[in-house]
Amino acid sequence: MSINSTNRSPAATDEPHGSLLISGAEVITMDALTGSTPVRRDIRIQNGAIAEIGPDLAPLPGETVINGHDRLVAPGLVNAHTHSWEALYKGRYDNLPLELWMLFSYPPTGDVQVSPEMVHLRSQLFAAESLKSGVTTIVDDVLEIPHQDFDQLDAVVRAYEQIGIRANVSGHVVNKPFLETFPFVDSMLEQGLLDRVADLPVPTTEDYLQYSTEAFARYSGRGAGRISYMLSPSAPQRCTDDLLVGAAELARKNQAECHIHVLETKTQAVTGHEFYGTTIVKHLQRIGALTPETTFAHGIWVTDEDIEIIADAEVSVSHNPNSNLKLGSGILPWRKYQKAGVNLGLGTDGCSSSDTPRLSEVMKSAALLHKVSGPDFTQWPSVQEVLHAATLGGARSAMLQDRVGSLEVGKRADLVIYDLDTLAFTPRNRLQNHLVYSENGSSIEYVMVDGKIVVDHGRLTTLDETALRGEVRARGEEIRGWQDDLDSLNSAFMSGFTQMYQQAQARDIGFTRFLG
Ligand SMILES: Nc1nc2[nH]cnc2c(=O)[nH]1
Structure with missing residues (x-):
């Protein structure tokens, strides 16, 4: 999907400073009205928050527009x-x-x-x-x-x-x-x-x-x-x-x-x-x-x-x-x-x-x-x-219910845009069911936090992932070294704790939770 701008070139991290419109997407709002049932909506994001949600929002002059055709938007x-x-x-x-x-x-x-x-x-x-x-x-x-x-x-x-x-x-x-x-x-x-x-x-x-x-x-x-x-x-x-x-x-x-x-x-x-x-x-x-x-x-x-x-x-x-x-x-x-x-x-x-x-x-x-x-x-x-x-x-x-968790006017714009033209969403039956049972992250196109695009077509915009992976790998021996040292120190407790665990398992407390 392309980001279109009426007046200016889009930047991967558009918003929170400008105004951004996601137009014509299927939206799972998780609000009290529509819950997890997708509805066709436009979403306007300003100053990091959801400013408007409606079926037919006209782009503002200079606003960046994300074309939501073939896209599902859901709360982060x-x-x-x-x-x-x-x-x-x-x-x-x-x-x-x-x-x-x-x-x-x-x-x-x-x-x-x-x-x-x-x-x-x-x-x-x-x-x-x-x-x-x-x-x-x-x-x-x-x-x-x-x-x-x-x-x-x-x-x-x-x-x-x-x-x-x-x-x-x-x-x-x-x-x-x-x-x-x-x-x-x-x-x-x-x-x-x-x-x-x-x-x-x-x-x-x-x-x-x-x-x-x-x-x-x-x-x-x-x-x-x-x-x-x-x-x-x-x-x-x-x-x-x-x-x-x-x-x-x-x-x-x-x-x-x-x-x-x-x-x-x-x-x-x-x-x-x-x-x-x-x-x-x-x-x-x-x-x-x-x-x-x-x-x-x-x-x-x-x-x-x-x-x-x-x-x-x-x-x-x-x-x-x-x-x-x-x-x-x-x-x-x-x-x-x-x-x-x-x-x-x-x-x-x-x-x-x-x-x-x-x-x-x-x-x-x-x-x-x-x-x-x-x-x-x-x-x-x-x-x-x-x-x-x-x-x-x-x-x-998390005590954040006033800020995130659903796509509603006034909440922070923390959301995910999924590409529906993927294997995980093909064929398109109930999109909310696909999201729970079929989607594994491979359809994610954009992730926004506070209206800022932090993942753009699978790429982090705020951090160099290749460098990060490289650094963790480069320090792998050091990391495994202290982990191995700790493992050998703490393995001394194994037999005592195994006994304690077994004693607890043997206790009858009147119920079991191994099958819910
Ligand atoms: N799963 C689990 N992780 C922890 N990390 C620190 N304490 C705990 C604990 O009690 N359970």
């Missing part, structure tokens, strides 16, 4: 849960359940020394593949930070500002000693297996809240408003209650997301009963840590009562089916959440547990996976539900 995808930290771990691990996989991806020995330069590179790599696959917003629960300086988060934010992606970035925190975050560690303690990590310092609640207060001032609004800071207590069992409550309060005060891993595995469900004598969700409710700003990442091993609590508290849940499958975590109860009215987003999780930031793969998995949870096909996920989760649902959970 929102990756509601990921960790750019893992971008360099793509293709590295397989066949490890979460508790064992985490020993390698998040080494408890605390020996990770990644330079800000490497963090910058890794963030570029992650954002580049996200944008090229139609993901315009990422909720990036970045990394474990020492809560002392901002060097690493600065490097992440610089990368995102430059490449032009929208992002929530977090300071991820664990503030309980490693040994106290798991059940069944007695035999490991006796064997002295955990001596190495017993004395590792953890930040205090005050450290984290102070760090986060500064981070709000430092990052929110950066990248012309595309960057937001969010709170991220790692998981209830890994944090003290006062930190969980303090983080929820600070998120509320700043109208920011509070992002927590909750009940991803059976081990964690068992941990809840061991630590709190009740479910983790009920515990969070009891201490007052559940608010509409809260997003649970995963939320698989929940009881029916937990789901009611989540719905009443207006907590969102980010569903990460590909990561959950790869780590053997279980299957989220999709229909139960939907029936309770819980807002669902979709996430890839990190590249160590799902190997790609492409949310389109997750959409397809979500649409397919829950069909095996029961024979009643009227309860299976609809394409509308899946597309909602991948756009507006994710935007709501």
Whole structure:
């Protein structure tokens, strides 16, 4: 497709300064009226926002026009849960359940020394593949930070500002000693297996809240408003209650997301009963840590009562089916959440547990996976539900619902233009179904964030992808070197953690989630 300009030559990064019209395209708006059903529309973009949508908008003098014939326009995808930290771990691990996989991806020995330069590179790599696959917003629960300086988060934010992606970035925190975050560690303690990590310092609640207060001032609004800071207590069992409550309060005060891993595995469900004598969700409710700003990442091993609590508290849940499958975590109860009215987003999780930031793969998995949870096909996920989760649902959970997630006047122009003259869209049946089940990124022609074209015919406009790939490759040995060192350090924990995992699996907690 060509971009035509009435008066001037088009530039790949047209808008946000001028006025741009996408004319005569099929549009999935995800608004309350037409939802995921395509409608023929023109879209006018001015100052990075959607200024008008209508069936028949006349071009303005000097306006750049994108001819939307044979094109589908849809909201940019929102990756509601990921960790750019893992971008360099793509293709590295397989066949490890979460508790064992985490020993390698998040080494408890605390020996990770990644330079800000490497963090910058890794963030570029992650954002580049996200944008090229139609993901315009990422909720990036970045990394474990020492809560002392901002060097690493600065490097992440610089990368995102430059490449032009929208992002929530977090300071991820664990503030309980490693040994106290798991059940069944007695035999490991006796064997002295955990001596190495017993004395590792953890930040205090005050450290984290102070760090986060500064981070709000430092990052929110950066990248012309595309960057937001969010709170991220790692998981209830890994944090003290006062930190969980303090983080929820600070998120509320700043109208920011509070992002927590909750009940991803059976081990964690068992941990809840061991630590709190009740479910983790009920515990969070009891201490007052559940608010509409809260997003649970995963939320698989929940009881029916937990789901009611989540719905009443207006907590969102980010569903990460590909990561959950790869780590053997279980299957989220999709229909139960939907029936309770819980807002669902979709996430890839990190590249160590799902190997790609492409949310389109997750959409397809979500649409397919829950069909095996029961024979009643009227309860299976609809394409509308899946597309909602991948756009507006994710935007709501990221506290960005006023800005992105649907194509409506006043929202930021974060959108993807798909070429319909491709194999994935041939023959043209229901375009929204093609988008979920057939399209794999190969039909993407343009990706816009804030009205700026960041991907133009498969090419990033804001970064030299060839140079980026070259640099990552050139540093491959260095990267694999420190990863190998960490792997050998952390493999010492394998037998103890395998025992702990097996003990948790053997517990009867009254339900299973391996089939949703
Ligand atoms: N999947 C997953 N990834 C993580 N990254 C940091 N913590 C976690 C976790 O609990 N689960």
